[in-house]
Amino acid sequence: MRHPLKLLALLASLPLSASAGAAELAGPEDVAPGPTIGAAPSKYRPNLRTDFTAYTRPGGRVSMGPLKFEFGPIDEVTIGTYVPPWFAFPFIGAPVPNAYIKVRSWFPGPFTLAVRGGLLFVDGKAVAELADKDASASAMGLAGEVDASYRFGEHFTLSAGLDYNHLSAVGSDEEVATSVEGASTADTWNSRLFAEWKLTKVFSLTFLVRYLISQSPISAEADTNSPAFSVNSDLSTESTGARGRWSAAPGVSFDWEHWELSIGVGYGVVPLPVFGIPTTKNWPLVDFAFAFHFDLYD
Amino acid sequence: MSHRRSVSGAKDSTTRHQARPLGGVAARACGGLATFVVGCTGAADVPAVPDLSGLEESYEAPSAEIGDAPAVQAALGSVPELQELAAAFRAAGALIDPIDDARETAGETSGAGIRVQGTIQIQVRCPGSGSTPVYDAATNGTFTLRLAVQNNTIRGSFGADAEHCLASTRLGETQLPIELDGRIEMDLGGDIRFGQPWTRSHTLFSLDGSITVGAATFRNVSARLEPDRFEFLQETARGSVVLFVSDSGIGLRDQTGTWLCDVDAGTCAIL
Numbered sequence: 001m002r003h004p005l006k007l008l009a010l011l012a013s014l015p016l017s018a019s020a021g022a023a024e025l026a027g028p029e030d031v032a033p034g035p036t037i038g039a040a041p042s043k044y045r046p047n048l049r050t051d052f053t054a055y056t057r058p059g060g061r062v063s064m065g066p067l068k069f070e071f072g073p074i075d076e077v078t079i080g081t082y083v084p085p086w087f088a089f090p091f092i093g094a095p096v097p098n099a100y101i102k103v104r105s106w107f108p109g110p111f112t113l114a115v116r117g118g119l120l121f122v123d124g125k126a127v128a129e130l131a132d133k134d135a136s137a138s139a140m141g142l143a144g145e146v147d148a149s150y151r152f153g154e155h156f157t158l159s160a161g162l163d164y165n166h167l168s169a170v171g172s173d174e175e176v177a178t179s180v181e182g183a184s185t186a187d188t189w190n191s192r193l194f195a196e197w198k199l200t201k202v203f204s205l206t207f208l209v210r211y212l213i214s215q216s217p218i219s220a221e222a223d224t225n226s227p228a229f230s231v232n233s234d235l236s237t238e239s240t241g242a243r244g245r246w247s248a249a250p251g252v253s254f255d256w257e258h259w260e261l262s263i264g265v266g267y268g269v270v271p272l273p274v275f276g277i278p279t280t281k282n283w284p285l286v287d288f289a290f291a292f293h294f295d296l297y298d
Numbered sequence: 299m300s301h302r303r304s305v306s307g308a309k310d311s312t313t314r315h316q317a318r319p320l321g322g323v324a325a326r327a328c329g330g331l332a333t334f335v336v337g338c339t340g341a342a343d344v345p346a347v348p349d350l351s352g353l354e355e356s357y358e359a360p361s362a363e364i365g366d367a368p369a370v371q372a373a374l375g376s377v378p379e380l381q382e383l384a385a386a387f388r389a390a391g392a393l394i395d396p397i398d399d400a401r402e403t404a405g406e407t408s409g410a411g412i413r414v415q416g417t418i419q420i421q422v423r424c425p426g427s428g429s430t431p432v433y434d435a436a437t438n439g440t441f442t443l444r445l446a447v448q449n450n451t452i453r454g455s456f457g458a459d460a461e462h463c464l465a466s467t468r469l470g471e472t473q474l475p476i477e478l479d480g481r482i483e484m485d486l487g488g489d490i491r492f493g494q495p496w497t498r499s500h501t502l503f504s505l506d507g508s509i510t511v512g513a514a515t516f517r518n519v520s521a522r523l524e525p526d527r528f529e530f531l532q533e534t535a536r537g538s539v540v541l542f543v544s545d546s547g548i549g550l551r552d553q554t555g556t557w558l559c560d561v562d563a564g565t566c567a568i569l
Contacts, residue, residue: 217341224403227433228423229396233404235416235447236342 047255047293049262050078052194052208053159054114054149056104060298063260065291078102085120094123100143110151118143142166159194188278189213190271196253204253206262208287212245212269212278244269244282251287262289342416345446347455348483350502357502357522357529362537364552367566373539373550374559374566377532379514382469384528384543386476386511387521389467391501393441394458394484396420400445401452401490414492418445418452424463427475439463441478450493454486460507467511480507500524 048055050070057063057072063080070080078101085096100118105111122139145163152158165188192210199205217238224231251264264287271278364370374380400418419442425431426438439462446453460478467474487500501523508517522529527544529551540551549558549566559566 219342228425228431229399230421230423231396231400231403232419232421233400233416234342235404235414235418237412237414238341240413 047260049196049253050102052147052161052192053157053196054104054112054147056102056114058295060296061293062296063291063293065289067289068291076104076106096123097121098141112149114147116143116145116147140168155198157196157198161192161194163190163192164188165190186218187216189215190278202254202256204255206251206253206264208249208251208264208266210247210269210271212243212271215278239280243280247271247282247285249285249287258292258294260289260291260293263287344415344448345417345444347446347453348457348485348504350455350483350485350504353504353520353531354485354502356531356538357540360531360538360540360552362534362539362552363554364534364536364539364550364557365554367557370550370557370566371559371564373532373534374541374548376534377530377541379511379516380530380541380548381543382474382511382514383509383516383519383521383530385467385469385474386509387503387523387528389465389476390478390482390503390509391523393422393424393463393465394443394501396422397443397445397452397490398496401492401496404447404452404492412450414447414450416447418447419443420445422463424465427464427466429466429473451489451491454489456484458482458484474512477510478507480505482507
């Protein structure tokens, strides 16, 4: 018999877990509304950071990295996906499709507002592989966030964000899974503050602070039937101990014409960006991201 | 807490019985079908549990002082179907065997640093009164338990609802049909902790309904069941006494002591 925590554990064990934090910190960026960074007019459109900010990639820009793939069809919209989950099938028997979309405000000026939504699906086969051979339920992660960024001059940007993540186990192909002990749901609310100080056109100092606002108990409901009786469990689980809520990660980032790299080292609660499920305890955390970007069209 | 009781029906047999587990009720769920429902988040509700401490106290300390053997025999005679009743409650006790399955299942949600709470509902499909169990709820009724889970334990006190639940029990060589109907509150004498072995040794029943065994129907009765002893709280003109059926025989407990009776000889002696 399985349980919801196991499901969370397996999700946490996905290969993307190590890179996801990095992916968020290291997200490629694009042209911001309003004045560009680096005064020199050029065909190259600077790459504003998209993770933890309200910025999107400029229209026509593609960013490819080992962690994320992003494309900006128009200036105000970026779509993307985390790459590692797609290649999880050698380990868990099925790819993990995921995608997100981010839409920012259209108005010019130093203030930018954006919303972002994401979805991730773990097929029942993968759940079965990782949690239990009898399991056939699937898992769904939904993420939404609101970001606001304000540019203080050419070099300093401050962003604040609020994100919500919902993780649930759902029925597989036939809407209702045929096995697994317990559907799992968890809701998490996080807030964050992200500062970027651009010292040169290429090099920036960054600082990210996160605060876990709340994480719901994990809900588990399951029906088990045998000829003689059926058991319906409506249970919830939550941690009994004091949990960490803060994390801080100072870092650096580099933004070349076609390459972007960021790395940060910090400590605190480590969230899985795709799921938003934070660790209970504080841990050292390393964020890393690396990508190549180019313009399909201007 | 008051407990209404009435007894009707005729005595069918005096042979001491051996409880027959309701075949298949304890069948493991692993081979069964589990369906999956997405729950909403938030701490799961914990149902209220009945408080049977007053009834337990009544069993521990009956109020009547019977005083002599004839009065003891008279009190025992007021429930001529005592052994049938004992057999019936032993069969009813077997209906809660799936609690152990639920304990194992729910226990897997817990672990170090994890607190589990909520509800476990078990619907037992009653096996019917035939010699072969037929788990058909439409034909043989159901017995539904609602267990409270709190702090990684299943609360030992809970309620159940029987809807025309048909089963059978054996009294000597005689197989007796049983029908259980109504609301039953039970107390197992302690909570059941996840991840720890559990053996049921004590069950207190308070029935707001009826239990029929053979031709005898008992309404709104209580009973206390232990592995080697069945007890039945009976009101008399002098107060309450506890009638019992044990491996040693039939007897009575009152305020002053325990009487053991020889049914065939018609004698009783205080222990």
